[in-house]
Amino acid sequence: MISTNRETAPQPVAPLGAAWVAEALRLAGFQVRFLDLCFVRNPVVAVEAALAEFAPDGIALSVRNLDNCNFLAPKSYLPELREVVRAIKGHSDARVLIGGAGVSILPRQVLEYLELDYAVVGEGERAAVAFFGARDIDAAGRVPGVVRREGAPHRHGEQSRAQCVEPVAPCVDWVMPRLHRWIDAGRYLAREPVLPVQGKRGCAHRCLYCTYRRVEGESWRVRDPAAVVDEIIESMRQNSAGEFEFVDSIFNEPEGYLELLLEEVLRRGVKARFCASSLSPKGLTAQQLRLMERAGMTSLVITPESAAGATLAALQKGFDEDDVNRAAELLGRSRLRALWCFLVGGPEEDEETLGRTVAFLNRHVGSKDGAFITTGIRVYPGTGLHRLALQEGAVRADDDLLMPSFYFSPKLTPERARALLDSGVHHGRCIHLTDTQAPILGTLRRIGTAIGLPTPFWRYAGFAKGALGTWRGQGGTPVRRH
Ligand code: B12
Numbered sequence: 236m237i238s239t240n241r242e243t244a245p246q247p248v249a250p251l252g253a254a255w256v257a258e259a260l261r262l263a264g265f266q267v268r269f270l271d272l273c274f275v276r277n278p279v280v281a282v283e284a285a286l287a288e289f290a291p292d293g294i295a296l297s298v299r300n301l302d303n304c305n306f307l308a309p310k311s312y313l314p315e316l317r318e319v320v321r322a323i324k325g326h327s328d329a330r331v332l333i334g335g336a337g338v339s340i341l342p343r344q345v346l347e348y349l350e351l352d353y354a355v356v357g358e359g360e361r362a363a364v365a366f367f368g369a370r371d372i373d374a375a376g377r378v379p380g381v382v383r384r385e386g387a388p389h390r391h392g393e394q395s396r397a398q399c400v401e402p403v404a405p406c407v408d409w410v411m412p413r414l415h416r417w418i419d420a421g422r423y424l425a426r427e428p429v430l431p432v433q434g435k436r437g438c439a440h441r442c443l444y445c446t447y448r449r450v451e452g453e454s455w456r457v458r459d460p461a462a463v464v465d466e467i468i469e470s471m472r473q474n475s476a477g478e479f480e481f482v483d484s485i486f487n488e489p490e491g492y493l494e495l496l497l498e499e500v501l502r503r504g505v506k507a508r509f510c511a512s513s514l515s516p517k518g519l520t521a522q523q524l525r526l527m528e529r530a531g532m533t534s535l536v537i538t539p540e541s542a543a544g545a546t547l548a549a550l551q552k553g554f555d556e557d558d559v560n561r562a563a564e565l566l567g568r569s570r571l572r573a574l575w576c577f578l579v580g581g582p583e584e585d586e587e588t589l590g591r592t593v594a595f596l597n598r599h600v601g602s603k604d605g606a607f608i609t610t611g612i613r614v615y616p617g618t619g620l621h622r623l624a625l626q627e628g629a630v631r632a633d634d635d636l637l638m639p640s641f642y643f644s645p646k647l648t649p650e651r652a653r654a655l656l657d658s659g660v661h662h663g664r665c666i667h668l669t670d671t672q673a674p675i676l677g678t679l680r681r682i683g684t685a686i687g688l689p690t691p692f693w694r695y696a697g698f699a700k701g702a703l704g705t706w707r708g709q710g711g712t713p714v715r716r717h
């Protein structure tokens with residue numbers, strides 16, 4: 236298993252998905268070696284050395300990110316990945332399978348670009364076991380969830396699976412990912428003392444721009460809370476981790492699950508800190524926030540994306556301005572630190588709607604909180620946003636969208652949006668996506684971790700602004716491809 240992700244901004248993230256698939260392969264009886272490319276100096280050299288040492292029969296490539304989704308400073312990770320794939324092909328005849336979130340979103344395009352034959356869409360545990368266990372490459376290519384590149388070897392007359400991009404059958408029998416077995420968790424913990432944990436997969440909503448359903452599936456599938464807590468306790472012991480981030484698509488859905496999970500944390504007396512990478516404003520209650528505090532949650536990321544009704548409706552978020560304001564009132568009265576995420580420049584965004592978001596930022600992002608601003612929205616095939624972007628001429632019909640393409644409302648410009656935010660928001664608690672890519676932040680994170688600064692690190696954004704002074708400006712110009 237090769238985890239190919241080398242991005243370290245906004246922070247290096249432990250390869251939980253790759254570890255999960257590796258563990259499933261191990262439990263199925265394969266002898267598995269894990270190569271994490273995140274911190275290696277030269278990925279091609281590292282891969283060649285590992286191939287020489289281990290000589291695998293099968294190679295699983297995990298690709299989390301395709302690009303940085305940054306309209307103002309876009310960067311694709313695929314050219315570097317292609318070098319890695321070429322090194323693999325040059326040194327090994329092993330059966331290769333590629334998977335991961337990035338691959339699940341654009342499987343055919345990724346296969347074409349990398350000149351690989353087989354990819355998995357969605358969860359990898361079952362598909363990888365079946366693929367590597369298949370008696371021949373023909374049978375491997377027919378495993379549910381596996382997508383085949385056009386022209387890849389297959390039996391005469393058999394229907395090509397290149398068009399079949401349905402996610403693999405739901406993973407009902409969850410295994411435990413056991414990060415400690417696969418990665419050097421200490422290297423991640425030295426940069427931010429938090430490890431990821433996933434309590435559920437899927438999302439039943441259909442927001443206009445979103446790809447998560449492609450990666451995780453279209454319905455909620457929750458893990459037994461006891462198993463999630465077992466994993467946390469084991470990770471505290473094995474990795475010496477004290478804080479965990481729930482990376483579920485939405486932490487407070489489906490209804491009732493967060494209560495079961497956090498009650499289990501309390502029942503087992505787990506003394507850890509927790510945060511969550513995505514909460515919906517919809518249906519949030521004061522009781523839930525109190526339970527989160529009691530269970531050890533100290534911060535959360537909440538993702539309204541806009542505070543204006545018209546933009547929320549156009550993004551098909553399934554909640555309105557009142558829901559956002561009500562959630563803000565509740566969070567404002569709690570001890571939890573909230574990072575409010577906004578996508579600026581969505582459909583229907585204009586000076587009026589952005590003005591409502593600016594007013595929200597001034598009113599509700601208090602001294603314990605922060606706001607994270609992303610300008611422009613990455614367009615992916617098959618989404619409602621793609622259809623809209625085609626109608627409005629924001630992307631060309633022949634663009635396969637593998638290289639980053641973005642939507643930005645025709646009623647505003649990114650420069651004007653930034654000017655409105657800079658002049659309208661009366662505090663320094665807004666973090667822009669481009670700011671998080673400043674290399675100096677890596678050093679600040681390491682220092683923060685070494686001296687034991689309390690998390691979340693985004694709370695120090697105001698202090699880091701000086702260090703960012705020289706960096707800002709390098710990534711301020713939007714890139715329009717069409
Ligand atoms: C939580 C999250 C974050 C958190 C991570 C917190 C943490 N402590 O880990 C934060 C906010 C930090 C973050 C940052 C970024 N993220 Co993010 N993130 C996610 C999210 C919501 C969940 C990721 C996760 O951990 N899932 C849980 C694990 C278990 O699932 P998994 O990795 O997908 O693995 C499963 C399958 O993919 C598959 N699989 C994985 N590997 C393999 C290998 C093989 C061979 C096979 C067969 C299968 C397989 O099986 C696994 C188990 O079922 C996803 C969206 C999503 N729903 O997937 C986006 C997502 C992965 N992020 C994305 C991006 C772009 C980023 C950033 C680059 C954004 C930025 N510019 O800052 C950074 C990069 C950070 C980095 N260093 O890599 C994109 C990637 C797509 C793309 N366009 O490239 C996604 C898909 C969101 C999106 N826009 O659609 N992210």
Ligand code: SF4
Binds near residue numbers: 440441442447485
């Ligand atoms: S944006 Fe969030 S709520 Fe909407 S479909 Fe995606 S994961 Fe679900």
